[in-house]
Amino acid sequence: MFRSNNVTARIFERQISSPAPGTSVHCARRFYENIVPCHTIFDIECPDILFRKFSDDGQYLITFSRNHQDLVVYRPTWLSYSCREQDCPDHDLPSKANKFESFFTQLYSVTLACSGELICKDFFLYSEKNQFGIFASSTAQIHDAPAVGGAIQGIPSIEKITFHLVRLEDGVILDERVFCNDYINLAHSMGVFLYDDLVAIVSLRYQRIHILQIRDSGNLVDVRSIGEYCREDDELFLNSSTQCMSIPGRNRNHNVGNGPDHTNQMPEGSFLSGLKQRLLSFIFRGIWNEEDDPTMRMQCLKKKFYFHFQDYADLVIWKVQFLDRHHLLIKFGSVDGGVARNTDNHPAFFAVYNMETTEIISFYQNSADELYTLFELFCDHFHSSSKNSFYMNFLSTHSNNIHALEQLRCNKNKASSLPQFVKKMLSTLPFNCQSQSPSPYFDHSLFRYDDKLISATDRHRQSTDHPIKFISRRQPNILKFKIKPGPESGNADTRTKKISSFLFHPILPLAISVQQTLFLQPAVMKILKRI
C-alpha cells in the first residue's frame, strides 16, 4: 500500500510497484482519499424532476417527471476548465460550473405510465450487462379487495401493475409484463429481485413467485411460477387427475387453462400449495429425525408440529431474494405482516429453497442464532451480485471490513436483549435488490461516517441541520469532506419534518443531495463535486 498521503507521491509509487495479489481494486480506491467531493454547489436551477439514483456503472442518472408519468434519463458528464493565468487558485470557476446542465446531459424522456397509472418513483433495477432498466407503474391500491380467484384475504389489490424493460442507451421500451388485480410490493423494489438475467417477482396476493428471464434481445420470458406449483408440470398432472375424477359430472364447466380460473375446479383449501407442502414436510421430517424413540418422537411432533400446524399452514410469502441462480431465500410470516411497514413485532421465518430440485434446504425462525451467525460471517453472500456487476463485489459490509464488524459488535454489546438484537438484524433479510451504493466514499476502510445519518443503503432519512462528516480512517481526526443537507443559509422553518436522500455517483467524486419536506414544496438540491 502507499507510504505517503500525498497524491503525487502515490501516483509515482503506483508507477513502480504493483499491489499485493487480489488487492488491485482496494489499492486503486485509496486514491479516493485524495479526491473527495469537497465543493458544494447550491441554489441550482434544475428541472422539476424526482431523482431516483445513478445506475451502478455510473453511466446514467435516472429521474422521473414530477407527474410520475415520464422517465427522464441523463448522462453524468464532467466539466473541464483550464486557466493559464498566474493566480489560478484564486480565480472563480466560470458561471457554467454552477449549472445543472453542465453536469448532466439529458438523453431522452419517455412516457412509461398511461393515464390512470403512476410510475413508482422508488422502483428501479439495472441490468449492467445489457444496460437494461426495469421500471414499474401501477394504478391506485384498493384496500378492501375481496379474496377471489385464489387470492389471500387481507392483502390489498392493485388493478394493474406494469413492469417495463427499457434499454437505457436510447430509451426504447423493449418489453412489458402486466399483472392484473394483484399486489406486488414496489416500494424500494422490495417485491422484485434481479440476479444476473433472472427476475423474481413476488405476488403477495396470489402467493406466487414468478421467475422471469431477461434475454439479450430484450424479451422478458417466463421461466416458472413457484407457489401453488413447484415443478413446471405439476399443474398439468393435477389437472389431468381432477379431470379423471370428475368425468361422471361432465356437464359442469371445466376450464383447463392457465391463470387462476382453474382453481375453481377444486374446492377452496382442499390442497395446500406446492411450496407450503414442501415446507411442512421439511419441518415434519426435521422433528421426526431428532428423536429415535417412537414415543418421544410422537411427543415432539405433537408439541412442536401439530400444535402449531395451523400457524405453519397459514404462513404467507413476504419477500424473496436469490442466493444464486438456483436458490431462493424466502421470508414467511403472517398475513398482517405482509403489507405492514414495520414487521418487527410479527413472527417471521426464513427458508432456503432450491428451484431445481424443488426442495426446502433449511428453515429458521427470525430469532435463530445459527442464521444470525451465518449473517455475521457471510453477509456478502446475501448481497448476491452476479458476475456481470463488477463494482457490486466491493461493497463494504461487516463480513469483509473490520471497522464495520467492530461497529456491529459494539451495537450487539450495547443491545439490551440478544434475541431482540438478532431479530432486528435478521429483519433486514432478504435484502432489497441493488439497495447499496457502490460508491467508494461509503467504504469503511477509507472513511468514517455516522451510519444513522448516511449510509450506502439507498433510503430516505430524516434530515438534520448538522453537516454530515466524512472523516479519514487512516488519519483520524482529519475531516475529508462534509455534506450539509439543507439550504446553505440554514432552514428557516425548523418545525417541519424534512427528509434527505443522497445520490452518490459510483465512480466520479460527484454526489447529489436532495432535501424535501413531506409537502410538495420544491426540494433543495445540491451537487457536491471535486474542483
Place this chain on the structure above:
Amino acid sequence: MLGSWPSFDPHNFSQFKPNDPANPSKMTPVTYRPTHDRTLPPPDQVIAPEAKNILLRHFYQPAEEKLRSKRAPCDNPSPERASKLPRPSASDNSI
C-alpha cells in the same frame, strides 16, 4: 553490459555469458519426469468448481450431516469425502 557494474564480489558474474542474438542458445530446459506413480490422479478424476457458494454450503451442511449419521450404522464406515470427487457441476448458464 553487466560486467562493468559494481558488485560485492568481482567474481560473481564471471560465469555469465550474455545472450548473443546472432548465436541463439541451444539449451532446452530439462523436463521433469516422475520416478514413481504415487502422485498420479485417478484416471476418472474430474476437477470441477464447487457450484455452491460458502453460504449455501453452510445451509446444506446440517442436512448432509444428518444423512451421513443415518447412513453410518447401515453401511461400512466410508472414509472422509475427498475434496476432489467426480461430480457433475450444476451449469450456471442453464436454467
